[in-house]
Amino acid sequence: xxxxxxxxxxxxxxxxxxxxxxxxxxxxxxxxxxxxxxxxxxxxxxxxxxxxxxxxxxxxxxxxxxxxxxxxxxxxxxxxxxxxxxxxxxxxxxxxxxxxxxxxxxxxxxxxxxxxxxxxxxxxxxxxxxxxxxxx
Amino acid sequence: xxxxxxxxxxxxxxxxxxxxxxxxxxxxxxxxxxxxxxxxxxxxxxxxxxxxxxxxxxxxxxxxxxxxxxxxxxxxxxxxxxxxxxx
Numbered sequence: 382x383x384x385x386x387x388x389x390x391x392x393x394x395x396x397x398x399x400x401x402x403x404x405x406x407x408x409x410x411x412x413x414x415x416x417x418x419x420x421x422x423x424x425x426x427x428x429x430x431x432x433x434x435x436x437x438x439x440x441x442x443x444x445x446x447x448x449x450x451x452x453x454x455x456x457x458x459x460x461x462x463x464x465x466x467x468x469x470x471x472x473x474x475x476x477x478x479x480x481x482x483x484x485x486x487x488x489x490x491x492x493x494x495x496x497x498x499x500x501x502x503x504x505x506x507x508x509x510x511x512x513x514x515x516x517x
Numbered sequence: 518x519x520x521x522x523x524x525x526x527x528x529x530x531x532x533x534x535x536x537x538x539x540x541x542x543x544x545x546x547x548x549x550x551x552x553x554x555x556x557x558x559x560x561x562x563x564x565x566x567x568x569x570x571x572x573x574x575x576x577x578x579x580x581x582x583x584x585x586x587x588x589x590x591x592x593x594x595x596x597x598x599x600x601x602x603x604x
Binding site: 386389390392393394399400403404406407411413414415416418419420422423426429430433434436437439440443446447448449450451459462463465471476479483484485486490491494497498501506507508 | 519520521522523526527529530533534536537540541543544546547549552553556559560563566570571572573574575579582583586587590591593594595597598599602603
């Protein structure tokens, strides 16, 4: 007998896997380059969401919720507060990685948009089937 | 009686199911402008999921980038190229 929390987390992870599959389908089987770029942004966001889910921590009791990994008021903190913080805060490492990945994804998307614009200026179309026919 | 964590996970699960619908329409839509709008809806739902999974600093970065800049850049690309994906 699984708990309701585990069941709901399974629904969330399954939805993310379906999003990943749909984005991969869009990248590989959609012929239009703009649609491929949109699917690539969805793929990157879904991968980031997996990292966030990995870093999540379940509540240790119904009255002590997990909290963001931000330590406020650290000037006058004692050891008990610090132990409480470490026991309830979610993992900050995936969040730091995701922060970097979002910015890098933006740069990659801008570069791909520039490439698509140049392809349109050279070939007059963004459909990869026609670009393949026009090549050479 | 649901606990607070189960209520939180229930809302997040509903949001993730809606994100699957948004991604599906973003992928199958032939009109590229509407596909970008569905992609922005998906990004908004993802930002909500990040907030529920205790990552508010990610939300602060993700909202301007994924709801503001991605659709703006792709809409500029669409306005300079084709608006409808041919069959």
